[in-house]
Amino acid sequence: xxxxxxxLKRTVRAVLxxxxxxxxxxxxxxxxxxxxxxxxxxxxxxxxxxxSRVNAMxxxxxxxxxxxxxxxxxxxxxxxxxxxxxxxxxxxxxxxTAIIGDALPWTVFVMVMSTLLIFVxxxxxxxxxxxxxxxxxxxxxxxxxxxxxxxxxxxxxxxxIIVFGYQLELLPTGxxxxxxxxxxxxxxxxxxxxxxxxxxxxxxxxTGAGLQVLAMRGNAIQVLGSDFVRVARLRGLSxxxxxxxxxxxxxxxxxxxxxxxxxxxxxxxxIILEEVFSYPGIGYYxxxxxxxxxxxxxxxxxxxxxxxxxxxxxxxxxxxxxxxPRVKSGDSREAY
Amino acid sequence: MKPxxxxxxxxxxxxxxxxxxxxxxxxxxTSGSTVEVTWSDRLQDFYxxxxxxxxxVAWDDRRTRIGAVIMFVYLLMGIxxxxxxxxxxxxxxxxxxxxxxxxxxxxxxxxxxxDVLGMVIHxxxxxxxxxxxxxxxxxxxxxxxxxxxxxxxxxxxxxxxxFSDVAMSIPGLPLVMVLAVxxxxxxxxxxxxxxxxNYWAGLGRSIRSxxxxxxxxxxxxxxxxxxxxxPRILLKDVIPNLMPFVLVNFANAARYVVFASVGLYYLGVxxxxxxxxxxxxxxxxxxxxALVGGDALYQLIAPMIAIMGIALGLILLAQGLDRVxxxxxxxRLAGESEATAENEDRETNTEVNI
Numbered sequence: 001x002x003x004x005x006x007x008l009k010r011t012v013r014a015v016l017x018x019x020x021x022x023x024x025x026x027x028x029x030x031x032x033x034x035x036x037x038x039x040x041x042x043x044x045x046x047x048x049x050x051x052s053r054v055n056a057m058x059x060x061x062x063x064x065x066x067x068x069x070x071x072x073x074x075x076x077x078x079x080x081x082x083x084x085x086x087x088x089x090x091x092x093x094x095x096x097t098a099i100i101g102d103a104l105p106w107t108v109f110v111m112v113m114s115t116l117l118i119f120v121x122x123x124x125x126x127x128x129x130x131x132x133x134x135x136x137x138x139x140x141x142x143x144x145x146x147x148x149x150x151x152x153x154x155x156x157x158x159x160x161i162i163v164f165g166y167q168l169e170l171l172p173t174g175x176x177x178x179x180x181x182x183x184x185x186x187x188x189x190x191x192x193x194x195x196x197x198x199x200x201x202x203x204x205x206x207t208g209a210g211l212q213v214l215a216m217r218g219n220a221i222q223v224l225g226s227d228f229v230r231v232a233r234l235r236g237l238s239x240x241x242x243x244x245x246x247x248x249x250x251x252x253x254x255x256x257x258x259x260x261x262x263x264x265x266x267x268x269x270x271i272i273l274e275e276v277f278s279y280p281g282i283g284y285y286x287x288x289x290x291x292x293x294x295x296x297x298x299x300x301x302x303x304x305x306x307x308x309x310x311x312x313x314x315x316x317x318x319x320x321x322x323x324x325p326r327v328k329s330g331d332s333r334e335a336y
Numbered sequence: 337m338k339p340x341x342x343x344x345x346x347x348x349x350x351x352x353x354x355x356x357x358x359x360x361x362x363x364x365x366t367s368g369s370t371v372e373v374t375w376s377d378r379l380q381d382f383y384x385x386x387x388x389x390x391x392x393v394a395w396d397d398r399r400t401r402i403g404a405v406i407m408f409v410y411l412l413m414g415i416x417x418x419x420x421x422x423x424x425x426x427x428x429x430x431x432x433x434x435x436x437x438x439x440x441x442x443x444x445x446x447x448x449x450x451d452v453l454g455m456v457i458h459x460x461x462x463x464x465x466x467x468x469x470x471x472x473x474x475x476x477x478x479x480x481x482x483x484x485x486x487x488x489x490x491x492x493x494x495x496x497x498x499f500s501d502v503a504m505s506i507p508g509l510p511l512v513m514v515l516a517v518x519x520x521x522x523x524x525x526x527x528x529x530x531x532x533x534n535y536w537a538g539l540g541r542s543i544r545s546x547x548x549x550x551x552x553x554x555x556x557x558x559x560x561x562x563x564x565x566x567p568r569i570l571l572k573d574v575i576p577n578l579m580p581f582v583l584v585n586f587a588n589a590a591r592y593v594v595f596a597s598v599g600l601y602y603l604g605v606x607x608x609x610x611x612x613x614x615x616x617x618x619x620x621x622x623x624x625x626a627l628v629g630g631d632a633l634y635q636l637i638a639p640m641i642a643i644m645g646i647a648l649g650l651i652l653l654a655q656g657l658d659r660v661x662x663x664x665x666x667x668r669l670a671g672e673s674e675a676t677a678e679n680e681d682r683e684t685n686t687e688v689n690i
Contacts, residue, residue, distance in 0.1 A: 017502050148650055150648035155640050265507070277630065293517075309507055
């Protein structure tokens with residue numbers, strides 16, 4: 001019963017967060033100065049298009065009618081969003097939802113793959129480092145982790161493009177597919193997609209894994225030193241059982257929340273990554289929209305990334321109790 | 337010898353009290369003992385507890401030493417370097433010089449005759465200002481919200497936690513980009529703040545959870561029963577104990593500012609009115625043909641090394657400072673000779689390895 005009320009509260013909070021962000025987005029659109037719509041309006045008026053028709057066109061782009069009161073505009077904006085209408089992209093001359101629908105799977109593919117790989121590497125490598133703590137392997141790995149963490153992913157991306165794309169000509173320097181390959185359920189398509197995603201994923205994984213490896217190492221060392229592990233050894237349990245059932249489980253637990261939130265965080269980083277690799281995912285389009293002041297597209301993608309982040313944290317919070325039964329959720333009591 | 341024994345009679349000269357860090361000694365003063373404590377005594381104590389001892393522990397760590405040296409180099413580059421070294425301008429040297437050809441442009445020159453080293457050096461001051469302002473903004477907002485939420489609990493906690501949850505849910509980089517487009521900030525202090533506009537949220541959350549345990553400590557309870565006001569307790573008893581953690585996260589926030597600012601300058605989202613390694617990268621990458629020929633590769637490498645160097649320094653500092661967290665290491669090192677300290681280090685290691 002208590003758990004149920006926690007789930008309910010958490011759900012309400014997630015919805016509330018999304019609503020607040022939508023409201024902020026609405027406010028930002030209103031505050032944004034000038035932009036292409038104003039330019040477009042001026043151009044159309046000069047061409048002799050009637051003002052009411054210009055307003056109608058602007059409205060279709062932005063979901064906003066300029067002569068309404070701010071509350072009415074807000075209401076229209078919210079209802080449009082609820083029906084899944086994010087407006088019309090000014091730049092691409094397409095509905096924003098269509099652009100996002102086309103681009104989002106690619107970004108999700110790259111980011112989920114990178115984050116998964118980061119955590120697989122972090123857990124495996126970090127555990128080994130903790131197990132052989134103080135050895136040369138540990139020292140070299142720690143130093144390498146710190147060194148890789150000092151490289152921004154876009155810098156590594158540029159290096160990879162130059163080396164593997166232009167110098168060795170082994171891998172494509174950009175785009176999500178070769179021009180000749182059609183999306184479909186064919187082996188060629190899958191291989192081509194992977195071929196194009198290798199460099200972006202590599203640059204994310206190598207630069208992102210360093211600090212996670214060190215975190216896992218720290219966790220594992222802490223668990224290795226705890227009493228219950230010592231007792232397990234005294235009981236004569238096998239090394240394998242201890243390392244999997246006792247150490248790994250407890251060391252991985254604290255990283256679980258980090259894993260889900262990192263996916264959301266990386267979605268934000270996709271703007272730089274996809275621009276460096278000219279990889280047309282949502283980050284790429286968001287940057288294009290920023291450059292061209294295409295506010296509907298910009299805000300639509302902004303909302304999508306936000307919702308993804310909120311969902312990631314929400315899922316992490318809800319499922320953490322299932323993974324770690326020791327966690328009891330409850331309010332912090334009133335004090336002082 | 338067990339490490340726990342070593343903390344007695346280490347530095348306070350009070351064998352009966354097993355001191356475990358600044359908590360004991362510090363709460364003695366705030367609780368106002370009958371002995372009058374002068375300002376200079378307090379300053380002296382503050383220096384001992386919060387600067388000298390943590391500094392000693394931090395310095396004992398190789399990572400901190402290397403990190404500090406790296407940051408010192410950047411300070412040199414940023415302050416006297418940018419002062420004395422000539423600023424880059426077009427056609428100041430011959431165009432397209434390679435690295436290590438002349439002393440006028442030790443790292444070569446760009447296609448428009450700008451000194452590459454000069455560009456790297458003159459980007460440093462703004463970067464340092466951004467890093468410091470962003471770090472201070474992120475950590476101070478996080479400390480303020482985290483401590484108040486954690487200490488007060490109840491409705492205040494719920495309100496502040498919800499606020500930081502919302503801030504945390506907004507994706508940082510896209511938000512910063514939108515704001516950068518709207519405001520076109522030029523002032524490095526402002527850019528630093530803008531970049532960390534919601535970075536504090538996650539940090540505030542972890543500070544809150546630390547305060548949740550700190551507020552149950554006996555010395556905090558003692559202060560409370562004596563009627564010390566909440567702001568004073570937070571300032572005197574709670575925040576000092578968070579300082580190592582805050583410092584570590586200052587370095588992390590600073591690294592984030594470096595990565596984000598260079599990335600945004602690279603994309604051209606921030607106005608290119610100042611020198612920045614990101615702008616340099618962008619120029620070299622797109623205009624100088626660093627991609628195709630490989631002749632202009634050195635122009636890419638110089639700013640890359642600058643970025644990675646400052647990030648490396650900050651990470652090493654953060655990793656090394658992390659050890660200050662451990663009060664056992666702190667008192668031991670401050671009180672005893674290096675040799676025994678190292679012995680014990682090894683001892684704890686083997687203990688862990690069993």
